[in-house]
Amino acid sequence: MQAFDKAWGDAYSKAMLTIKEISKMAGVSPTTVSNVIHGRTGKVSPVVRDKVKRILKEVNYAPNMAANILAHENSRIVGVVFFSEPRRDETQFEDPFSFTILGNIEWELRQLGYYMMVHTTSDQNEVLRFVQSWKLAGVIILWVPREIIPRISNQVSCPVVHIDSYDYDIEGDMRYYRVGIEDRSGGYQISEYLQSMGHRQMVFLSNGPEKTGSDYMRFLGLRDALEEQGRSLAEENFIPLSRVKEERYALYEELASPDTSCTAVVCSADYYASEAVSYYQKTGITVPDDISIIGFDDNIFSRILTPSITTVHQDTGKRGRLAVDILIKLVEGEKVDPPQVTLPVYLQIRDSVKRI
Amino acid sequence: MQAFDKAWGDAYSKAMLTIKEISKMAGVSPTTVSNVIHGRTGKVSPVVRDKVKRILKEVNYAPNMAANILAHENSRIVGVVFFSEPRRDETQFEDPFSFTILGNIEWELRQLGYYMMVHTTSDQNEVLRFVQSWKLAGVIILWVPREIIPRISNQVSCPVVHIDSYDYDIEGDMRYYRVGIEDRSGGYQISEYLQSMGHRQMVFLSNGPEKTGSDYMRFLGLRDALEEQGRSLAEENFIPLSRVKEERYALYEELASPDTSCTAVVCSADYYASEAVSYYQKTGITVPDDISIIGFDDNIFSRILTPSITTVHQDTGKRGRLAVDILIKLVEGEKVDPPQVTLPVYLQIRDSVKRI
DNA sequence: CTGTTAGCGCATTCAA
DNA sequence: TTGAATGCGCTAACAG
Numbered sequence: 037m038q039a040f041d042k043a044w045g046d047a048y049s050k051a052m053l054t055i056k057e058i059s060k061m062a063g064v065s066p067t068t069v070s071n072v073i074h075g076r077t078g079k080v081s082p083v084v085r086d087k088v089k090r091i092l093k094e095v096n097y098a099p100n101m102a103a104n105i106l107a108h109e110n111s112r113i114v115g116v117v118f119f120s121e122p123r124r125d126e127t128q129f130e131d132p133f134s135f136t137i138l139g140n141i142e143w144e145l146r147q148l149g150y151y152m153m154v155h156t157t158s159d160q161n162e163v164l165r166f167v168q169s170w171k172l173a174g175v176i177i178l179w180v181p182r183e184i185i186p187r188i189s190n191q192v193s194c195p196v197v198h199i200d201s202y203d204y205d206i207e208g209d210m211r212y213y214r215v216g217i218e219d220r221s222g223g224y225q226i227s228e229y230l231q232s233m234g235h236r237q238m239v240f241l242s243n244g245p246e247k248t249g250s251d252y253m254r255f256l257g258l259r260d261a262l263e264e265q266g267r268s269l270a271e272e273n274f275i276p277l278s279r280v281k282e283e284r285y286a287l288y289e290e291l292a293s294p295d296t297s298c299t300a301v302v303c304s305a306d307y308y309a310s311e312a313v314s315y316y317q318k319t320g321i322t323v324p325d326d327i328s329i330i331g332f333d334d335n336i337f338s339r340i341l342t343p344s345i346t347t348v349h350q351d352t353g354k355r356g357r358l359a360v361d362i363l364i365k366l367v368e369g370e371k372v373d374p375p376q377v378t379l380p381v382y383l384q385i386r387d388s389v390k391r392i
Numbered sequence: 393m394q395a396f397d398k399a400w401g402d403a404y405s406k407a408m409l410t411i412k413e414i415s416k417m418a419g420v421s422p423t424t425v426s427n428v429i430h431g432r433t434g435k436v437s438p439v440v441r442d443k444v445k446r447i448l449k450e451v452n453y454a455p456n457m458a459a460n461i462l463a464h465e466n467s468r469i470v471g472v473v474f475f476s477e478p479r480r481d482e483t484q485f486e487d488p489f490s491f492t493i494l495g496n497i498e499w500e501l502r503q504l505g506y507y508m509m510v511h512t513t514s515d516q517n518e519v520l521r522f523v524q525s526w527k528l529a530g531v532i533i534l535w536v537p538r539e540i541i542p543r544i545s546n547q548v549s550c551p552v553v554h555i556d557s558y559d560y561d562i563e564g565d566m567r568y569y570r571v572g573i574e575d576r577s578g579g580y581q582i583s584e585y586l587q588s589m590g591h592r593q594m595v596f597l598s599n600g601p602e603k604t605g606s607d608y609m610r611f612l613g614l615r616d617a618l619e620e621q622g623r624s625l626a627e628e629n630f631i632p633l634s635r636v637k638e639e640r641y642a643l644y645e646e647l648a649s650p651d652t653s654c655t656a657v658v659c660s661a662d663y664y665a666s667e668a669v670s671y672y673q674k675t676g677i678t679v680p681d682d683i684s685i686i687g688f689d690d691n692i693f694s695r696i697l698t699p700s701i702t703t704v705h706q707d708t709g710k711r712g713r714l715a716v717d718i719l720i721k722l723v724e725g726e727k728v729d730p731p732q733v734t735l736p737v738y739l740q741i742r743d744s745v746k747r748i
Numbered sequence: 749c750t751g752t753t754a755g756c757g758c759a760t761t762c763a764a
Numbered sequence: 765t766t767g768a769a770t771g772c773g774c775t776a777a778c779a780g
Binding site: 096097098099100101102103104105106111113122132134135138142143146151152153154155156161164165166167168169170171193310311314317336337339340341342 | 408452453454455456457458459460461462467469478488490491494498499502507508509510511512517520521522523524525526527666667670673693695696697698
């Protein structure tokens with residue numbers, strides 16, 4: 037207990053070495069130390085430089101970032117904002133998509149010497165305050181609904197890169213930086229494949245009701261391929277999923293029932309496709325014999341489940357890293373053109389679709 | 393393109409309102425504004441207070457955190473450190489455990505008005521610099537190996553709460569704050585259950601080779617229940633898993649082969665149990681008929697797979713939130729005693745164990 | 749109740 | 765090549 041108290045007792049009071057103190061140790065001025073730190077060779081004699089460097093290493097010098105920010109109005113912090121209603125039921129973070137992308141963002145930022153602050157909110161003003169308060173160097177933001185994008189872009193005082201935000205019908209004043217994927221092509225590929233397997237009736241289960249974002253693009257892709265064959269896809273087949281698990285289950289149940297004409301269910305994310313497959317397993321409905329399922333993402337669930345799920349593959353990790361690369365270019369003043377990067381997707385055929 | 397340039401052009405130069413400017417707008421002194429912000433009622437007349445408050449809201453005032461930190465030597469940032477070799481192959485972030493816990497930490501910190509910075513490293517000095525540079529209010533750190541714990545505790549200048557660090561054989565000078573789970577009991581419950589199902593030969597697949605951490609505790613729990621019945625469990629049955637997927641597959645294969653006497657495989661995490669089950673599925677080995685599998689965590693994989701996996705349930709989200717609660721108590725000067733909190737676990741029986 | 753002021757650590761002039 | 769001085773925005777101690 038003594039050792040414990042000792043350890044904690046003075047640990048808290050441990051002072052940090054400042055440039056001033058280091059300059060005293062080295063017998064030079066603070067400016068010189070600062071120059072050494074910033075590699076301003078030519079302003080410091082080699083012998084002094086080496087001496088100072090040695091001391092810096094010896095004391096494991098850590099710059100005071102607060103002073104840094106205050107001095108030049110810019111932190112090395114990048115904010116990652118999940119623009120969504122904060123909920124504690126964890127579904128947001130249970131989707132491997134979120135954490136794969138976050139993990140990769142963190143990795144890439146660290147490589148580039150930036151720090152990462154994570155925030156969840158669906159309040160624009162909070163985003164603004166977040167950026168301002170920390171003088172964020174840049175922001176990567178996910179899931180911003182269409183109406184809000186211009187407001188964010190116009191008001192935030194640092195570069196912003198969007199992931200998974202609206203990408204449909206971009207107008208001049210809606211221009212913004214974004215790393216997207218070929219959502220519509222993904223939908224198209226699914227639809228083409230389903231038709232080749234004999235399917236004619238499909239529904240699309242969307243994450244949200246908005247007819248503006250990635251989900252709706254995927255739905256339109258489905259329709260494209262159907263119309264090419266002289267078929268059609270009614271708006272009613274775009275079905276928003278409930279936030280309530282039981283209601284989703286009821287929907288899965290209904291879709292699988294023989295009185296529903298639909299033979300294939302396309303999910304906007306593997307997360308839901310997995311949930312459906314798992315639900316069907318438990319209730320004795322056979323996938324794909326009773327109903328075919330297709331997902332989107334190619335996440336770990338789709339690979340690991342039985343049956344494994346046919347899905348559209350996207351390189352989620354790359355998306356995160358790319359978002360960082362673009363952001364940091366902007367932060368460092370480079371031009372990024374075009375502002376929108378769209379990564380390709382491809383159909384990953386597995387075992388969840390039946391040939392009719 | 394014009395609109396675009398306009399949007400971005402002056403966005404970057406957007407200035408932030410400071411207390412001083414707000415004080416001018418309100419026709420009062422900066423101190424008064426500061427007093428209003430900090431709710432120092434009694435020092436400000438109601439009429440002035442309301443006026444200032446209105447302006448603050450109107451301009452969406454955001455405090456300059458850098459200046460704040462500089463002024464009182466303490467940020468409202470909590471660092472979350474994944475103490476592990478940074479790798480890009482994503483396995484760390486693919487385990488839902490990490491993200492469930494991270495999501496909950498973020499949630500709880502936000503409730504309490506703190507910010508979260510995430511960092512991955514296996515370098516102690518980097519941890520120290522991280523803490524110093526940002527004047528972190530506190531740190532939540534995961535997966536610190538035994539030898540390092542005292543060094544971290546002694547050198548870091550803020551409260552530290554560990555998750556999933558060593559918890560075996562705690563000595564006086566090894567005392568530290570920690571949110572753990574009843575690892576040994578979990579192992580015990582598994583072992584008891586396996587024996588009741590007729591199993592006598594089991595192996596434990598560990599995340600790492602160290603015989604000091606949670607994993608080894610779980611192994612010891614297995615042994616406890618065996619020894620209670622006059623049986624035994626050899627050290628060779630503690631098998632560290634390779635980092636290389638193919639090598640793990642080879643091990644799964646070997647364990648399932650008829651020449652191996654082992655009838656049950658206990659995995660240190662559902663992540664691996666899932667991998668094994670999925671691998672067996674693909675290679676035509678039947679779980680649980682050919683081999684029984686038990687996991688640990690009760691994550692989404694174990695629920696969703698077929699067969700669903702019998703596992704030890706832990707409340708991962710609660711663990712994260714509790715770590716925050718303890719940390720913030722320490723940050724705010726409250727005593728936390730005892731420093732170690734251990735959450736209970738229970739066996740969640742599903743379909744991956746056969747009765748012999 | 750309100751205003752003035754010093755100082756936190758650093759970068760960055762400018763002077764020596 | 766080196767050092768001294770200023771200001772970034774805020775807090776808190778102090779003076780009015």
